[in-house]
Amino acid sequence: MRNMATIRQDLGAGHHFLFDDAIIGEPSIDMFTQEHWQFQNKITGHAKGRGTTLFIEHEQHSWVLRHFQRGGLVGKLLSDQYLFLGVESSRPFEEFKLLAEMRKEGLNVPVPVAANIHRRGVIYRGDLITQRILGSQDLHQVLCHEPLSESQWHAIGRALAAMHNCQVYHHDANIRNIMIDDKQAIWLIDFDRCRKRQGHQWKTGNLDRLLRSLLKEKEKNAIFHWSMDEWQHCLNGYSSIARTA
Template sequence: MTSAQPTGTKYETIWFDPVYLPEVSSSTFDASYWREKQALIGSSVGRGTTYFFKEHQHEFVLRHYLRGGLVGKILNDQYLFTGIANTRAWQEKALLSHIRKLGLPAPTPAAARVTKHWGYYRADLITVKIPNAQDVHHHLLKHTLSNEVWTSIGKTIAQFHQHQIYHHDLNIHNIMLDKDNKVWLIDFDKCTVKPGDHWKQDNLDRLHRSLQKESAMNVKYFFEEHAWNYIIEGYKASNSKIFTSLN
């Protein structure tokens, strides 16, 4: 469901899935609203603050889009508006909907908002929280992973690659494990369906670098280089055709 309405000098467009959030307004995308309702259940600090709230028996993740790098220090959360379909929120929620239809393990989009002001926009996205899941990075700060889990990570990445899903920021923070050790990928901002195979090795290399970086930065980090071999074995087992084309 999509609604659009002018609000003073701004123009707000909201999309939502009534299965998860039957009623949505501007307040839905405001963390203070959920705090006042005592529905805020947590937060996570990264580039910005990601909030977690509970409503209608579901838990959700609320994220406000922020720029990174030097540009982010100037514009922070403002993006040039060239059409609603080109906004970060609309592109991510559309890709997530596509991914879910493919049956791949990724968050389900629940609501998105774009607020246009003059020629710029700000955006927010709400997804359904993956139950009882934690990113692999935090697992590795506490304990080792089994060879089977490392293999599953490789298999999961290969499944996304089979469907040409390019993850722009494939790092160890964006891979989740739930209580059953099922592997999930999260954070599909700036990701897309990408043709060809030429980018897939770079995607794997990015993940490898993130593991090496975190291992170097943390005194206790339960990653050993031999674990990478299990990721590659899982990737190869899931799609040997792609693996062969990369080597």
């Protein structure tokens, strides 16, 4: 895995960029807007979550553009506004840097392409572009159509353990943030508000979050190919490589 070359640049007017100059030569404000890609007819799809995530095809690249949006009650009041506490501690920059670190560790996470924040006074708004994981579906989509094998559950457990071995805490380790590609590789996505943490006690909480997600979707979906018996397969895969000391 190569060392990612990243450059931070302030273009004035409150815009700050962080980008991989091996992927793009120079970022622009426009590339973080939906209108820019719509005008060029390069949007190939979208996903709903907090706000809208766009899928973009550009010069043989497949990208995901996500505008940072708050959730919950705070999101209804502040939408996409965040308190500015410094460029380096902004959520798009922190996620970009964490993804770059995890890629260096060999983890299957999205390749960060570019991050943008736009500051106005004490608030900022932000965006992140990553490379799309082609030929992949999230775990929710898969389980609504077919069950996973024991070896696949082992692979999911190992992917979570590999992340934890790098001391990375995932803020929302649910089944929609676990992807399986057409080669059966496991990918972890959406590292907003995630960070490196010391110790080991918190790791069980990450696993519990995934279990709650599985139980919730089992209750909600008439067809959902998962049973509690299969949870042990995931735990077995996790414990096979997990470092606890």
